[in-house]
Amino acid sequence: MKILEIKNVHKIYNSSEVQVHAVNGVNLDFEKGEFSAIVGPSGSGKTTLLNMIGGLDSPTEGEIRVDQTNLAGLKSSRLIDFRMRHIGFVFQSYNLIPVLTAKENVEFIMNLQKWNKRERDKRTYELLEAVGLKDRAHSRPSKLSGGQQQRIAVARALASKPKFVLADEPTANLDTKSSENLLNIMEELNREEGITFIFSTHDQRVMKKARRVITLEDGRVISDEWKKKNGSS
């Protein structure tokens, strides 16, 4: 079942002197339950593509549909609402709200969606348990390590049961052990709860874990490989 369709998407930045074609005619489909990585060298258009998929940026040309909804057709406030309900984000530098505790960060989106307290608490503690940080529920981000903060960010992204999670270089600021730990958690959530993850990454470990690796170069898809169950292409 297709949850995301990218049709002939272009993104052109016009600076005063040059025109940069950051994404150049990308066509991709994503199915529910994918664990995919978008890879490529710096400047290949990974983050730009991810931003457009997440509705944070709009394509110059082409169409992005999430569950049949064309993101370009949504007004600004509807788009924000759509993101809140259907798309989870994990950023490279965690971006937790510093004045909220781990628990409050996780339940932040549920609060925006006006969940009742009982359901909110239940879901929050489930997620904190899933990322192994239930005991740090009342710690502020400044008291957590980078790896722990990124795990909280994953829990926050999953809180409202989104259709997919976009993770932009989620392991870039983490050490090996924390990266391994985070990837295992995301893989487990993908396998057991069927949550779709789409990463942009340079990290070989992420690429190894991903079941689909899409390679971009100069804004174009130069390869789109599915791995077999044993991990080989």
Place this chain on the structure above:
Amino acid sequence: MIEKNMTLAWRNLWRNRRRTLITAASVFFAVLFAVVMRSLQLGSYGTMFRNAIESYSGYIQIQQEDYWENKTVDNTFPYEPGLREQLTSDKNVLETIPRFESFALASSGPTTRGVMVMGIHPEKEQHLSKVSEKLVKYRLTPDAVQAIRAEPQIPDKVKELLDLYESHSYTGTKRLQLDLKIDDDDAEDLMPVILQHARFDNGHIQLGEPGAWVGEKLSRYLGLEIGDSIVLIGQGYHASTAAGKYAIRGIVKMPLPDIDNRIVYLPLDVCQDLYNAGDNLTAISLHVDDNGDKAVSATVSRLEKVLAGQLRVLDWKEMNEVLVSQLDADNKSGMIMIGILYLVIAFGVFGTVLMMTAERRREFGVLVAIGMQKRKLASIVTSEIFMMGLLGILGGCMAALPIILYGMEHPIVFKGEFARIWEDYGFEPVMSFQGIDTYFLWQVVIVAVMVVIALGHPLSKIFRLKVVNALRA
């Protein structure tokens, strides 16, 4: 959800504790200074107006049509029996206080001065100017000073001050105690001794009995003491000659030095005789129940209808035009000072808001990216900045309150040379505080306006936020 947003706003406020405290402190001190200064300024105006009104004009006067423009005894009016009833039938008028006022040359020995002669009804005047309470009760005459110095219990520091205040007159013990710097603890022992030697006995004036009360400064100028005589020469009704000689029965110390320098009080009928004016009056002052601005204007309007153009009704503002405009100008300059103060503070607040917005641009981007509507984000930031302003304003008002309440009970009374300078300018050397009034509310309004203006920047940034750019910040 509102509760959650407020919690978030409150926590955000304390992210940079030092900056928040400095900004709130700047608002706090601005409010404290502005409120105390306004209280002092308005309170002092109140005292000046009260002195001018209660020692001279009254809140409302009834006069002959042309008297205000041309103050001669020819422009007087008869005090007809029905007039008093007509005036007191107004719900705000408690009593009519008849007066006859004119000018004369006053002589005593070789000295002469132009004086204001005021014919009063001594009993009725108790409702308004309470002249008898302004009679000098104590005076540090050279003899009194010598006698006090000879008392064994008088400490040296008081003896030194006695020299400084020799010849000063007092209408009560409080100012005397203040001038001699006698603590309340010592007053019980020392004051009775001092008062015993400084006692100054006055006599009363009453209708039908020739006799005069003169201002303290005027008495000094003319060298008058109780029992001396004063000769008054002026122009009477219809160009007749007005001349009379009166025994000094008392010396009054008027709060306004300008009046103290030239006032001579006579019983009303004696004064009317002096000016050959029969039963005519120059004015009827009204003792009113409610002397607030609104009530006074309403009373004036009603009386104007009742008197139907026969007589003129003036309120205290018309009668004290110069003082009103002087104090209005002073009030405006005070407001400009406060305006400048708030302008400086506003730049400080704006600086803080500017920094806060710049520092949190990325965070704003994240919040909008994960699904917070911009209007909700704007409401949180608005709450934060209002809370910061509120901290300052509440703190400032709370700190100002005890100062003002204390000041209302203990007005600042100037002493020595400084007091004399004030008196030379025609003001009573006292600075009073005004109680809690609309000026408190104005500080809230000013800070709120300041905050609203400062809010323009973050709100414009939030509503024009491009999430992708903000995430790169």
